[in-house]
Amino acid sequence: MRSDPKSEFRAGLFLIFPAVLAVIPFALILGAAAVQKGLSPLETGLMSALVFAGGSQFVAVDLWTEPAPWLALAFAALLVNLRYVLMSASIASKLKHFPKAGRALFIFFLADETWALTEKRAAAAPLTLWFLLGLVPM
Numbered sequence: 001m002r003s004d005p006k007s008e009f010r011a012g013l014f015l016i017f018p019a020v021l022a023v024i025p026f027a028l029i030l031g032a033a034a035v036q037k038g039l040s041p042l043e044t045g046l047m048s049a050l051v052f053a054g055g056s057q058f059v060a061v062d063l064w065t066e067p068a069p070w071l072a073l074a075f076a077a078l079l080v081n082l083r084y085v086l087m088s089a090s091i092a093s094k095l096k097h098f099p100k101a102g103r104a105l106f107i108f109f110l111a112d113e114t115w116a117l118t119e120k121r122a123a124a125a126p127l128t129l130w131f132l133l134g135l136v137p138m
Contacts, residue, residue, distance in 0.1 A: 005130040012134020015121075019113040023054070030057055037064045052109065055080045087115040094122045095132075102129045109136045 003011075027048075034044040039061070051057050056077040063073055088107055095103045106114075114135045121127060 003128070008128045008130035009134040012131045015117050016113065016135045026054060030061065033058070033061045037061055039064065051077065053081050084110055091115065091118050091122070094127055098129050106132045106136070
């Protein structure tokens, strides 16, 4: 039995909400670390918007110097985020029935929490695009 899009979206939002709250202290810690390294609030905000992975953000702030070691930052981010290749591979077969744009959007916003909740949901019930979109606010 298929649920309607609204209830599926709400189910995703409901599941991800505790993780969204848990991210707040990490954001505050990242902001404090960035200020200590001399980054402005604008620079920190731009980095957070462009570098979605929290682990990479902490590594980048830790490695930050003037001038920025761009190659070292990129390599460190690559190493930290290699786990997403495996996470994406583990859920790829569960997303085959989605449109390419929907799969791409979800994979782009993939985070540890959304991956875990997607795997849990896929084991219990079919995945829907609306459920996955509900997880994206993470």
